[in-house]
Amino acid sequence: MSQVPPLFKREFVGYFRSPVAYVFLVVFLLASVGLSFFVGQFFRANQASLDRYFLFYPWLFLFLIPAAGMRLWSEEKRSGTVELLFTLPVTTLEAVIGKFLAGWAFLTLAILLSFPMVVTVAYLGHPDWGVIATSYLGSILMAGAYLGVCSLTSALTKNQVISFVLSVLVCVILLFLGWSVFSPALNSVFPVWVVDALANFSFITHFDAFIKGIIDPKDVMFFLSLIVFTLFLNVVALER
Amino acid sequence: MIEVKGLVKTYGQKRAVDGVSFTVRRGDILGFLGPNGAGKSTTMKMITGFLRPDAGTATVDGVDVTVDPVAVKRKLGYLPENSPVYPEMTVTEFLAFIAEIRGFRGEARQKQVERAIGLTHLEPVRRQTLETLSKGYKQRVGFAQALLHDPSALVLDEPTDGLDPNQKNEVRTLIKGMAAQKAVILSTHILEEVEAICNRVIIISLGRVVADETPAQLQARQPGARLDEIFRTLTRSDR
Numbered sequence: 001m002s003q004v005p006p007l008f009k010r011e012f013v014g015y016f017r018s019p020v021a022y023v024f025l026v027v028f029l030l031a032s033v034g035l036s037f038f039v040g041q042f043f044r045a046n047q048a049s050l051d052r053y054f055l056f057y058p059w060l061f062l063f064l065i066p067a068a069g070m071r072l073w074s075e076e077k078r079s080g081t082v083e084l085l086f087t088l089p090v091t092t093l094e095a096v097i098g099k100f101l102a103g104w105a106f107l108t109l110a111i112l113l114s115f116p117m118v119v120t121v122a123y124l125g126h127p128d129w130g131v132i133a134t135s136y137l138g139s140i141l142m143a144g145a146y147l148g149v150c151s152l153t154s155a156l157t158k159n160q161v162i163s164f165v166l167s168v169l170v171c172v173i174l175l176f177l178g179w180s181v182f183s184p185a186l187n188s189v190f191p192v193w194v195v196d197a198l199a200n201f202s203f204i205t206h207f208d209a210f211i212k213g214i215i216d217p218k219d220v221m222f223f224l225s226l227i228v229f230t231l232f233l234n235v236v237a238l239e240r
Numbered sequence: 241m242i243e244v245k246g247l248v249k250t251y252g253q254k255r256a257v258d259g260v261s262f263t264v265r266r267g268d269i270l271g272f273l274g275p276n277g278a279g280k281s282t283t284m285k286m287i288t289g290f291l292r293p294d295a296g297t298a299t300v301d302g303v304d305v306t307v308d309p310v311a312v313k314r315k316l317g318y319l320p321e322n323s324p325v326y327p328e329m330t331v332t333e334f335l336a337f338i339a340e341i342r343g344f345r346g347e348a349r350q351k352q353v354e355r356a357i358g359l360t361h362l363e364p365v366r367r368q369t370l371e372t373l374s375k376g377y378k379q380r381v382g383f384a385q386a387l388l389h390d391p392s393a394l395v396l397d398e399p400t401d402g403l404d405p406n407q408k409n410e411v412r413t414l415i416k417g418m419a420a421q422k423a424v425i426l427s428t429h430i431l432e433e434v435e436a437i438c439n440r441v442i443i444i445s446l447g448r449v450v451a452d453e454t455p456a457q458l459q460a461r462q463p464g465a466r467l468d469e470i471f472r473t474l475t476r477s478d479r
Binding site: 003006007009010014017018079080081083084086087088089090091 | 285288289290310311313314316318320322324325326327328329337338340341342343369385
């Protein structure tokens with residue numbers, strides 16, 4: 001694992017060497033704040049809480065994280081640098097972990113840059129700091145799970161567009177399984193216990209607890225095991 | 241130094257490399273020739289551990305690439321075809337990254353980067369990003385990257401491809417200059433290159449070795465004929 005730090009550093013700094021990072025950060029912050037102001041009626045709620053801000057994260061991540069993650073491996077494959085990388089003394093696992101952690105750190109940075117929202121509610125009232133902390137923790141974990149999926153799909157193709165579409169598709173499935181609007185439709189086809197079991201695989205089901213201020217080890221484990229599972233498949237896909 | 245034993249690689253129905261064997265000793269510059277698609281690059285990719293062979297193996301300094309690929313990668317310097325690099329990095333940043341991966345930290349890293357830049361004459365462009373470099377400079381960056389850790393064995397896939405005559409000459413001088421302590425394999429399409437710098441030639445055709453000898457012996461096959469005629473005769477079946 002000694003090779004992870006240089007790989008991490010190259011990848012993380014790489015985000016800022018191109019305009020990708022800046023465009024992503026600006027779009028992410030504008031969209032997340034915009035959604036909570038205009039769709040979530042942030043001010044009309046008249047509460048010093050960020051639940052109307054975090055509520056939209058699973059939907060925003062659905063498009064933005066595949067956009068940030070689609071290049072992870074596709075780009076290396078298309079430009080041929082994958083040959084350079086894998087003739088350097090690194091194992092596939094080290095490369096996968098280094099790249100993933102760099103992407104995750106970048107997304108964490110994006111999420112934490114929403115701190116003016118925290119300042120705003122602190123200025124306007126007396127927010128529950130515990131809930132804000134768990135919301136951030138949940139968001140970061142969920143971002144990791146999304147990114148795991150994207151890293152995997154990006155290792156399957158050298159075409160970034162295919163990589164993007166595939167990861168959105170997989171994430172949509174993982175999202176809809178637990179969306180309340182969708183469950184009646186599932187209920188009409190499957191028995192209730194199947195629908196409940198499926199809902200256990202949804203991002204929303206596990207994320208909801210965090211924005212209510214609850215850290216359930218089950219939810220933490222869900223996100224972490226999804227990360228481990230996708231990265232394992234990622235290694236398999238690259239060594240194929 | 242480099243020992244290749246019965247390498248086989250099949251893509252679907254096509255057998256790209258079909259039992260290629262040879263050895264390269266320290267001080268050898270081996271010219272690896274063959275028509276496009278004969279299996280040169282595939283063989284090199286298997287030696288460097290990028291592709292896993294379907295059968296056979298390659299050892300570098302006694303280390304088997306199918307057993308411990310990372311150890312082989314540590315020993316080898318490899319210039320892939322077209323010298324792929326990360327376009328948004330500067331020359332110095334890129335070489336510093338390679339040095340770090342190669343296990344050099346702090347001052348030692350700095351020293352290796354400077355040495356590689358000096359050897360390949362990259363001084364004038366060291367602060368430029370790689371995407372802004374001309375083909376010749378890019379190729380030299382690929383070289384610098386392969387030489388950075390002073391490897392005892394070098395694998396170069398078409399090192400002079402796309403360079404102008406002056407640059408070609410410079411690259412050949414560079415290879416010749418350091419060959420005494422190293423084992424070098426270089427693939428090429430250019431037959432004069434073989435005459436100019438190689439002390440051994442291997443010609444492969446349809447994934448098989450059809451000639452493995454010195455340039456003089458190759459010439460002796462058809463005295464008076466030009467090398468490209470001999471090459472054409474040997475690779476006749478590959479069309």
